[in-house]
Amino acid sequence: MYNFSEIITQHVIIKKRNRKYDYKVNFSVAAHICRQFFLGKVTPPNIEALIARHITPIRPGRSRPRNMSEKTSVSFMYRVA
Numbered sequence: 154m155y156n157f158s159e160i161i162t163q164h165v166i167i168k169k170r171n172r173k174y175d176y177k178v179n180f181s182v183a184a185h186i187c188r189q190f191f192l193g194k195v196t197p198p199n200i201e202a203l204i205a206r207h208i209t210p211i212r213p214g215r216s217r218p219r220n221m222s223e224k225t226s227v228s229f230m231y232r233v234a
Contacts, residue, residue: 158187174210182207
C-alpha cells in the first residue's frame, strides 16, 4: 500500500500560483485516501483530486535540534517489597 500511495502522490499535479511557499502533498492524508480506495469507498477518478486538496507548504529552515534529556535509572528494589 505504501508503494501504491507513493506512486499516486507522484502523479498528483499541484498548480503553481503566486504564493509565498512551494507546496507538496501531505503523504499521511494521501495514504488514508489510498486506503479508502482499497476499501471501495473512493472511486479512481477522485483519488488524485482528493489528494491535491490536501497540500502543505515547504518551509525552509524548519528543522530544529532534538531536545535530548538524560533518563534516570530505575531501581528494581520496589519489586522486593
